[in-house]
Amino acid sequence: MSNQNQEIKVENLEIPDRIKKDYIDEGITELNPPQRKAVNSGLMDGDDMIVASPTASGKTFIAELAMVNQVVKQEKTAVYIVPLKALASEKYQDFSERYENLNVRISVGDLDDEGKGLDNADIVVTTSEKLDSMLRHNPSWIHNIGLVVTDEIHLLTSPERGPTLEVTLTRLRELLDFQMLGLSATISNSSELATWLDAELVESSYRPVxxxxxxxxxxxxxxxxxxxxxxxxxxxxxxxxxxxxxxxxxxxxxxxxxxxxxxxxxxxxxxxxxxxxxxxxxxxxxxxxxxxxxxxxxxxxxxxxxxxxxxxxxxxxxxxxxxxxxxxxxxxxxxxxxxxxxxxxxxxxxxxxxxxxxxxxxxxxxxxxxxxxxxxxxxxxxxxxxxxxxxxxxxxxxxxxxxxxxxxxxxxxxxxxxxxxxxxxxxxxxxxxxxxxxxxxxxxxxxxLGEPERIQSKLAVKPVLRMHTLALVASKFCTDMDELLSFYKKTFYAHQFEEMSEVEAQIKDVVDQLIDYGFLHEEELEATKVGRRVSELYIDPDSAHRMLQSLEKAQQKEAVKPVSYLFMLARTSEMNPPLRVKDKEWSDYEQMLMDARDYLLESIPNEWDVEYESFMNSMKTAAMMQAWIGENDEEKLMNEFNIAPGGIRAKMRNADWLVYAAKELARTEELDTDKDLEKLRIRLKHGIKEELLSLVKYDQIGRVRARKLHDNGVRDMEDIREVSFEKLKKLIGKRTAKKLKKQVGEENIFDRENIMDYFD
Incomplete structure (x- = not known):
């Protein structure tokens, strides 16, 4: 990062001592070319900027200079957007260590909150999905934002993450007056991106090595x-x-x-x-x-x-x-x-x-x-x-x-x-x-010798438009069709392609669909009560509609089993991609589908229908979840369903959120399915049969320890109180046994021979 001919010294900028320790004490006393360009282009004056340079060229330090400038000098909040939760954790740890005197917070979890505890945050590290979710709740803290850093802004071209990032940035620019800083890899149309954001472009091919x-x-x-x-x-x-x-x-x-x-x-x-x-x-x-x-x-x-x-x-x-x-x-x-x-x-x-x-x-x-x-x-x-x-x-x-x-x-x-x-x-x-x-x-x-591809907006996809259109209306950001169309005309998609007729037609179709779902009022562009809740829950309106239909049928059915709800979850877009049924498995899952027919909350299409294959894949996905709550271990699931433990955890996280969302939707529509859904949510979280529900509520008791306890006659609070500490220690270990006894109020009631063993 050092260059003898550079004039702007790091020590001449007002930055925390910790940065000086991390950088200057290591001999890094001068700004490198992209950093110098950024400062000379108005970074510290609050100018909007896109910095496009290779990996490891010091872009994060540019962001740090801007963050310190906004937080310390302007007393504003800086938001740092990253594409992945793992990256958020890494940046949070780095910033927390470096900025010891600032309130650095991370927000990547629950998608149904406005950002609890962020009112006094100086720096907020988050993902675009989480920030989009928080905006739907219109929290007060966002009005103090003075800087938004978008790391990896070239991911606007990603079909998975790009549309949400694009809508979030467009919405923030409409809501607030703040400094925009985008950090990008070298791309061929960085000037187009900078023009859309009305930002200065800082390009460099510099690498420290x-x-x-x-x-x-x-x-x-x-x-x-x-x-x-x-x-x-x-x-x-x-x-x-x-x-x-x-x-x-x-x-x-x-x-x-x-x-x-x-x-x-x-x-x-x-x-x-x-x-x-x-x-x-x-x-x-x-x-x-x-x-x-x-x-x-x-x-x-x-x-x-x-x-x-x-x-x-x-x-x-x-x-x-x-x-x-x-x-x-x-x-x-x-x-x-x-x-x-x-x-x-x-x-x-x-x-x-x-x-x-x-x-x-x-x-x-x-x-x-x-x-x-x-x-x-x-x-x-x-x-x-x-x-x-x-x-x-x-x-x-x-x-x-x-x-x-x-x-x-x-x-x-x-x-x-x-x-x-x-x-x-x-x-x-x-x-x-x-x-x-x-x-x-x-x-x-x-x-x-090749040129990297142009980044292109992926916004014009109906499922994406459906979700964001509902959010814009539900939060009253857009109150009529003209405002809605006007918003989309300010997106990167509109800037790139100019011709909006196709998107306008899609938006009108989406609005009609949301009205059919009962999420928007027919007379005026306003969200219904359930429509607002769908938006806040951050799920695809199509998934919400499917689940509501299924929950209504569940109330009418005499017999509902876990597979009823598991299949419902497997049919949502949030569970994509589904597990694929292979040719050699077809007859097995077809039989499974027929056996479950009476309990499913959707009608099975004819085998020649286009939707039939989708139903088969959903059946396999539901069967995998059924095996998980049947206490099959990860090895068996790997062999039977060809899904690795990381994939199992990812599916279960999505399923957990969907069950929570289903409970909230049922409550909004006054459907009586809460008890069944809560049981299922706990079973999915721990991977347990119903008989272990009374045990996993205790801290540090998961599926393995709960099964050991249950099979040895310890099945509820009374059993935990009555069982000897010595037996409990053999089953789940001394430390966990102590904690379990304490949780049922029995920490001081042991027979004499075990009392010292407990306290050692």
Whole structure:
């Protein structure tokens, strides 16, 4: 970050002592080029700004300068928007440590609140979805916002997150007068984005460490800088510390004499060679793969190499991490054991199939240098800050539903941006594996020399318009059709495409649909009571309509079972993607669907109808949830439904919110289903049968301990009071037994022989 010729010194800016400790004490005393550009372009004067520069170029520090300026000087609240909860946690931790005298808060959880406790916040770290949700409640604290930082603002082009971010920014700009700061990767139409936001554009290609792009093919790596190709035949032209192509090939031939048994494909062999070279330089590497299975297989291979690089002390520490990873779940799965075994060898895989605690442990051990390589899916590139000296891109294609297609250039740049650690390396290396001779030139032209794609608005999708249109009307932000259309004309979509006739037609269709659902009044553009509640609950109006219809039928049915409600949940858009029924499973799930017919709250279509396949997939999704509340462990669910623990947790979080929303909707419409839904919500949370409901209400009693207690005759409060402490200790451990006894008011009532054991 240092540059001898720069004039603007960090110490000349009014910033907290903690920043000086973090930056100046480390020798970072001057602003780097994008930071200097931002300050010179009016950052500290409150000007709106888009900063487009590579990963690790110091964009967060630009945001910090703006935050301090607004919070300390202007006494305003700064909001920092990130795309993912994991990123929010990381930024919250960083800002909390750095700004010890400021009130830093994080808000990413409950989507049915206005931001409790944020009235006195100086800095609020949140996601766009959570901020959108809070705006629907019109909280008073938002009127003190002086700065909104949007990290990864180029994700406006994301079909999943872009529309909500776009509507939220448009709405904030209409509501408030504040400084807008967007942080973006390098994109080809950053000027278009800046024009939409009426913001200054600060562009820079600066990186604190040089990034060298290479291509591996037939045991050789060729590095490219700009449009110049490095001659790998000339030792002097290869980057210092890295083998020329000839040297790598020679090493490979020697290695192949006795260790070919674990190298079973070309790109796997290439990754292994590069990892070996990385370890010789005492560096770390991240390997990006196009699938979870690919990442796991890559990690298995890497472990056979990294295992020889671990010393005794490191092995002891890795053993501790492995034990924690394998015991995260109540009953370890084969995936848990596989990851733990890799970690013991100094390797790991990282993908959405892991639960959050496992991903956090992998990241922590990697940052400490204990884990030498992480094999990951591309989600890691867009997630937490986890740089490495070398990034290896094993797969540049992935399956998209219509075949294997090349990944976007922007995604390639996000992955390669992880190469090089500013505090430790003077350069980083990004090496792509070519799968065939022609791919070498393809990688060079498409990715290394290629332009990142233009970001494009994804707002014009009916489900998105349906949800946000209801929110705009329910919060009385728009009170008639003209205001509604006027709002959408201020979005990035309107700015990009100008022609709004198609969107206007869709908006009118959406309004008609919301009227049919009973969420808007027919006479005037105003939300009904239930429509307002749907908006506040932050669920798709279509999902709300389906659930309300199902809940009304539930009241009329004589027999309603858990599968009735589970199928209802599986039919909502929030549970997408559903579990897919494979051809070989079709007859089994068709029979299951027929067996459940009398209990379902929707009529089953004919098998030739278009909707029939959707019903089958919903049945499989409901069956997975049924298995979960039937106390089947994660391993069985993995084998039977092909869903990893991380996926199970994600589905259960969505299901939990939907059940809560269903309860609220039922209460609003005065439907008597509250008791059944509350039982189901607790069962989904813990993965238990109904007979354990009376036990899991106690702190630290989950599905495993509750089952132990129940099977040993401890089934309710009276049993807990009556059972001896000695027996309880054997069942659930001394510490938990103490807490359980205390919760039922029995902490001081033990027989004499156990009283000292309790208090020790």
């Amino acid at each position: 040089d990034l060298e792009h290479g291509v591996y093919w037939q045991n050789e790596v060729e590095f490219f800088t700009g449009d110049e190709e490095i001659d790998e035949e000339d030792d002097s032209s290869a980057p210092e510390g890295f083998k020329t192509g000839a040297e790598v090939k020679k090493q490979e031939e020697k290695k192949d004499e006795g260790r070919t048994e674990f190298i079973d494909d070309v790109h796997g062999r290439g990754v292994t060679n590069i990892i070996e070279d990385t370890l010789e330089q005492e560096k770390q590497a991240i390997v990006f793969c196009n699938s979870r299975k690919g990442a796991e297989k890559s990690s298995d291979r890497a472990g056979k190499v990294t295992d020889n690089d671990i010393d005794y002390q490191e092995r002891q520490e890795l053993e501790e991490y492995a034990d924690r990873i394998v015991n995260v779940l109540g009953s370890p799965t084969s995936q848990c054991k596989r990851l733990a075994e890799n970690v013991r060898k100094g390797a790991a895989f990282h993908h959405a199939g892991l639960v959050t605690e496992q991903r956090n442990l992998v990241e922590e051990a990697f940052r400490k240098g204990l884990i030498r390589t992480v094999s990951a899916t591309p989600t890691l590139a867009a997630g937490v800050n986890l740089p490495a000296f070398r990034v290896i891109i094993r797969d540049l294609k992935r399956y998209t539903g219509s075949g294997m297609d090349f990944i976007p250039v922007l995604e390639y740049e996000q992955m390669t941006g992880r190469a090089g650690r500013p505090k430790y390396d003077d350069r980083g290396e990004a090496i792509s594996i070519a799968k065939n001779p022609g791919m070498k030139d393809e990688i060079l032209n498409r990715y290394i």
